[in-house]
Amino acid sequence: MSEAIVSIENVTKRFDARAVLEDISLKIAPGEMVAIMGSSGGGKTTLLRCISGLIIPTKGQVIVDGIDVNAEPEEARRRMGMVFQSAALFDFMTVEANVLFGIKRQLKLSKTEQMKVAAEALARVGLEGNEHKMPAELSGGMRKRVGIARALALSPKVMLYDEPTTGLDPITTYTIDALMLQLRKEFGMTSLIVSHDVSSVFRTADRVAFLHGGRLVFVGTPAEFAEADDENIQELVQKSRAEKMSLDN
Ligand SMILES: Nc1ncnc2c1ncn2[C@@H]1O[C@H](COP(=O)(O)OP(=O)(O)OP(=O)(O)O)[C@@H](O)[C@H]1O
Ligand SMILES: [Mg+2]
Structure with missing residues (x-):
C-alpha cells in the first residue's frame, strides 16, 4: 500500500x-x-x-x-481533525464560539466568512440553529457533534x-x-x-x-476480527453478542 x-x-x-x-x-x-x-x-x-x-x-x-x-x-x-475523548468543549463559550475557535486561529478569513464556515460545519453534523446555545444545554450526543463540527470546520x-x-x-x-x-x-x-x-x-x-x-x-477486517484467535478479542466479541441478544429479546 x-x-x-x-x-x-x-x-x-x-x-x-x-x-x-x-x-x-x-x-x-x-x-x-x-x-x-x-x-x-x-x-x-x-x-x-x-x-x-x-x-x-x-x-x-x-x-x-x-x-x-x-x-x-x-x-x-x-x-488532521481531532475529536477528543471527552468532547473538550469550552463550557463558557457558545456552540458557535467553540466551532469558531480553531477557524479564527487557523484560517485567514473575514469575520463573515468565518461565521459561514462555522454554520456549514454545524449544519453538516445536524446542529443548525444551535449556534447560541451553551454546551451545558446540550445532550451528550450533541456535545460530541459540536466536537466533530469543530474539527470538520478546518476541512481535514x-x-x-x-x-x-x-x-x-x-x-x-x-x-x-x-x-x-x-x-x-x-x-x-x-x-x-x-x-x-x-x-x-x-x-x-x-x-x-x-x-x-x-x-x-491484530489488524484485519471486521469479519476476521470476529473470528480472531485471541482471547481478549473473543471476550469482547462474545460480550457484544450477548448484549445484542438481550436487546433483541
Ligand atoms: N502523559 C502521560 N504520562 C504518563 N503516563 C501516561 C500519559 N498518558 C497516558 N499514560 C499512560 O499510558 C497508558 C495508556 O493510556 P491511554 O490513555 O493511551 O489508554 P487508552 O487505551 O486510551 O485507555 P481508555 O480506554 O481508558 O481511554 C495508561 O497506563 C496511562 O496511564
Ligand atoms: Mg483513551
Missing part, C-alpha cells in the same frame, strides 16, 4: 521507563475507516496523540499525507475520533456512525476511530486494529 495517507512506522512511546506503545506499524489508505480497539489503558489515546503530533514518539515516526508529523507538526496538523483530510460514541445510547451512536460514514461518502474522508463498541465498529470500519499491552496484536 504505497499510497497510504497515514503511515505509522515502528512507533514506540515510553512514559518514564514504561512502554505504553511498542513498535506499532500500520498503514491507512485514503478514504479508509480504521477502528482502533483494545482494553482500557491499552494505549489507544496515546496512539492517536502520536498521530496528531500532540506527543512525540520515543521511537519511530508517523507520516501523514507525505508529511513527517514530528518534523513539521504544524503542516501535518492542518491535515484525516479525522481522528477518540471514542466518539462512548456513553451514548444506541440510537445516538447510530447517528454518529452514519455521520462518519457520510463524511467518507461526501469527501473521501479518512478516519481513525477509537471505540469499545463492537457493533458500531462493524457498521463503520473497513479494518480493525486491536491494541493489547501496547502492542498491535
Whole structure:
C-alpha cells in the first residue's frame, strides 16, 4: 500500500521507563475507516496523540499525507481533525464560539466568512440553529457533534475520533456512525476511530486494529476480527453478542 495517507512506522512511546506503545506499524489508505480497539489503558489515546503530533514518539515516526508529523507538526496538523475523548468543549463559550475557535486561529478569513464556515460545519453534523446555545444545554450526543463540527470546520483530510460514541445510547451512536460514514461518502474522508463498541465498529470500519499491552496484536477486517484467535478479542466479541441478544429479546 504505497499510497497510504497515514503511515505509522515502528512507533514506540515510553512514559518514564514504561512502554505504553511498542513498535506499532500500520498503514491507512485514503478514504479508509480504521477502528482502533483494545482494553482500557491499552494505549489507544496515546496512539492517536502520536498521530496528531500532540506527543512525540520515543521511537519511530508517523507520516501523514507525505508529511513527517514530528518534523513539521504544524503542516501535518492542518491535515488532521481531532475529536477528543471527552468532547473538550469550552463550557463558557457558545456552540458557535467553540466551532469558531480553531477557524479564527487557523484560517485567514473575514469575520463573515468565518461565521459561514462555522454554520456549514454545524449544519453538516445536524446542529443548525444551535449556534447560541451553551454546551451545558446540550445532550451528550450533541456535545460530541459540536466536537466533530469543530474539527470538520478546518476541512481535514484525516479525522481522528477518540471514542466518539462512548456513553451514548444506541440510537445516538447510530447517528454518529452514519455521520462518519457520510463524511467518507461526501469527501473521501479518512478516519481513525477509537471505540469499545463492537457493533458500531462493524457498521463503520473497513479494518480493525486491536491494541493489547501496547502492542498491535491484530489488524484485519471486521469479519476476521470476529473470528480472531485471541482471547481478549473473543471476550469482547462474545460480550457484544450477548448484549445484542438481550436487546433483541
Ligand atoms: N502523559 C502521560 N504520562 C504518563 N503516563 C501516561 C500519559 N498518558 C497516558 N499514560 C499512560 O499510558 C497508558 C495508556 O493510556 P491511554 O490513555 O493511551 O489508554 P487508552 O487505551 O486510551 O485507555 P481508555 O480506554 O481508558 O481511554 C495508561 O497506563 C496511562 O496511564
Ligand atoms: Mg483513551
